[in-house]
Amino acid sequence: MKLSLGLAMLLALSLAPSARAASEADYKAAYAAAEAASKEAAGMRNQWTVTVSALAAAKRAADGGDFGRAVAAAREAEALAKASIFQAVSEKEAWKAMEIR
Amino acid sequence: MNARIHIPLASLVAALVALALTSPDVVAADKVDPVADARAFQNFFFQKFPNVKHEDFVNGPYSMNEDMKRQWQEKEEFPPYEFALEAGKEMFSTPFKNGKTYADCFPNGGIGIRQNYPYFDSGEGKVITLELALNRCREANGEAPYSYIKDEMASLTAYMAYTSRGKLMDIKIPDDPRALAAYENGKRYFYTRRGQMNFSCASCHVQSPGERIRAETLAPALGILNAMPIYRSEWSGMGTTSRRFVTCNSQTRAVPLEPQADEYRDVEYFLSYVANGLPISGPGARP
Amino acid sequence: MASSIRVRATSTGDITEVQTLIQHPMDTGLVKDSKGELIPAHFIQQLKFECDGKDVFVADWGTAVSKDPYVKFSFKGAKKGDELKISWTDNKGGSDTITAKIA
Numbered sequence: 001m002k003l004s005l006g007l008a009m010l011l012a013l014s015l016a017p018s019a020r021a022a023s024e025a026d027y028k029a030a031y032a033a034a035e036a037a038s039k040e041a042a043g044m045r046n047q048w049t050v051t052v053s054a055l056a057a058a059k060r061a062a063d064g065g066d067f068g069r070a071v072a073a074a075r076e077a078e079a080l081a082k083a084s085i086f087q088a089v090s091e092k093e094a095w096k097a098m099e100i101r
Numbered sequence: 102m103n104a105r106i107h108i109p110l111a112s113l114v115a116a117l118v119a120l121a122l123t124s125p126d127v128v129a130a131d132k133v134d135p136v137a138d139a140r141a142f143q144n145f146f147f148q149k150f151p152n153v154k155h156e157d158f159v160n161g162p163y164s165m166n167e168d169m170k171r172q173w174q175e176k177e178e179f180p181p182y183e184f185a186l187e188a189g190k191e192m193f194s195t196p197f198k199n200g201k202t203y204a205d206c207f208p209n210g211g212i213g214i215r216q217n218y219p220y221f222d223s224g225e226g227k228v229i230t231l232e233l234a235l236n237r238c239r240e241a242n243g244e245a246p247y248s249y250i251k252d253e254m255a256s257l258t259a260y261m262a263y264t265s266r267g268k269l270m271d272i273k274i275p276d277d278p279r280a281l282a283a284y285e286n287g288k289r290y291f292y293t294r295r296g297q298m299n300f301s302c303a304s305c306h307v308q309s310p311g312e313r314i315r316a317e318t319l320a321p322a323l324g325i326l327n328a329m330p331i332y333r334s335e336w337s338g339m340g341t342t343s344r345r346f347v348t349c350n351s352q353t354r355a356v357p358l359e360p361q362a363d364e365y366r367d368v369e370y371f372l373s374y375v376a377n378g379l380p381i382s383g384p385g386a387r388p
Numbered sequence: 389m390a391s392s393i394r395v396r397a398t399s400t401g402d403i404t405e406v407q408t409l410i411q412h413p414m415d416t417g418l419v420k421d422s423k424g425e426l427i428p429a430h431f432i433q434q435l436k437f438e439c440d441g442k443d444v445f446v447a448d449w450g451t452a453v454s455k456d457p458y459v460k461f462s463f464k465g466a467k468k469g470d471e472l473k474i475s476w477t478d479n480k481g482g483s484d485t486i487t488a489k490i491a
Contacts, residue, residue, distance in 0.1 A: 042356070045358060045364070046295060046355070047355070047356035048296060048297045048354050048355060048356065049296070049297070049351060049354045049355065049356055050297050050354050052356060080297065083297075084297075087294060087295070087299065091293045091294050091295075094294070095289055095292040095293040095294070095301065096292070098292040098301060098303045098304075098307070098308075099288070099292050099303075100138075100141050100142050100145045100307060101141050
């Protein structure tokens with residue numbers, strides 16, 4: 001398959017790993033942030049199952065030494081946790097729109 | 102008549118403010134009115150499904166689909182919940198180690214009372230569900246409580262529901278601000294979106310009854326607890342209200358709360374109240 | 389101990405309709421328990437309905453039949469008052485049998 005230069009660059013960028021490999025320190029920071037957000041969501045009684053499993057996946061990857069994957073999973077867990085917090089906050093008012101009156 | 106009335110602006114504003122604060126109509130939007138809620142709730146479903154008899158709503162998906170209704174009627178000739186029902190009857194009449202029975206904990210010996218649950222306990226300030234009351238009865242008599250999501254509780258509540266079959270749901274909200282708060286809390290829970298899938302109970306059971314979620318036909322929210330507990334083919338067994346709340350949560354990818362958590366008790370209170378007047382059809386069978 | 393077999397058989401004219409609900413775990417052997425161990429297969433292998441000494445319905449089952457199986461069928465040649473014998477055997481050597489009168 002003949003690739004144009006632009007397409008080839010795009011492909012290379014998307015497939016290339018990050019400029020430097022993730023370190024254990026990177027993972028610990030990412031996990032701490034994710035765990036904090038997850039705890040906040042749990043405190044609001046609005047935890048998502050996928051947040052919990054992403055955090056667990058991060059830990060598993062880190063235990064296996066794959067810090068790149070661990071950081072990615074931790075970031076996903078943080079994003080999911082934050083989304084669940086956003087959901088809990090916005091639903092405080094938004095639920096009324098669904099109410100049968 | 103053409104009188105010119107000069108009203109000083111300040112006193113006009115004061116008068117309007119006073120009117121707003123005291124007028125019931127202006128405050129009504131924020132005041133909790135379960136009677137009006139229930140009427141609106143029932144009318145919503147009665148109008149959405151004009152061909153479904155009011156008392157039929159308690160049969161969930163079977164009221165929504167003719168073919169399923171036919172299958173269900175056949176199934177009722179030999180219901181799959183029979184074994185759980187018999188086990189429940191036996192459990193109910195077997196004395197505890199101290200010689201007492203469940204009948205000692207409940208009004209009318211526990212027979213024909215299911216339609217009164219949940220109720221608001223003014224002493225405790227909380228909603229008491231039937232499952233909770235049964236476990237409290239056990240603990241008060243020196244027995245270990247049953248899991249809210251396993252077979253024993255399902256069998257017990259199946260028997261108690263059976264003794265109330267045909268009786269109309271009759272949930273009371275006493276004139277107590279805490280009871281109203283619990284009711285409102287349950288209502289809020291019902292309509293609040295949760296989980297990664299961002300569904301509320303209403304997403305399926307108010308917006309889409311009769312439609313499908315994957316291969317299942319969705320039940321209307323009206324009367325949805327009247328058939329509990331249910332034998333679910335999906336579970337190959339009997340399940341309690343607690344079990345259903347917990348699994349519904351995890352199905353929208355929300356981490357479930359503990360069975361009989363305040364929110365669950367309150368939503369059971371709300372859903373049962375708005376179904377007042379509809380018959381108890383438990384124990385039930387579902388796909 | 390109560391029988392595992394519930395049966396209802398009714399005759400209309402020449403046709404007898406039989407409904408049966410059988411209490412049996414019908415374990416496939418593929419499911420793990422809470423400790424992570426496989427629950428061994430435990431299922432009905434043969435279910436037989438006999439009327440007047442003749443087999444009117446025989447089923448050879450495997451693990452694909454669900455827990456607490458329900459069977460409904462009709463057959464000709466019996467009448468009210470006749471006796472219907474239902475029996476099953478399973479892969480663990482278990483069995484049960486019951487006789488019911490056709491109503």
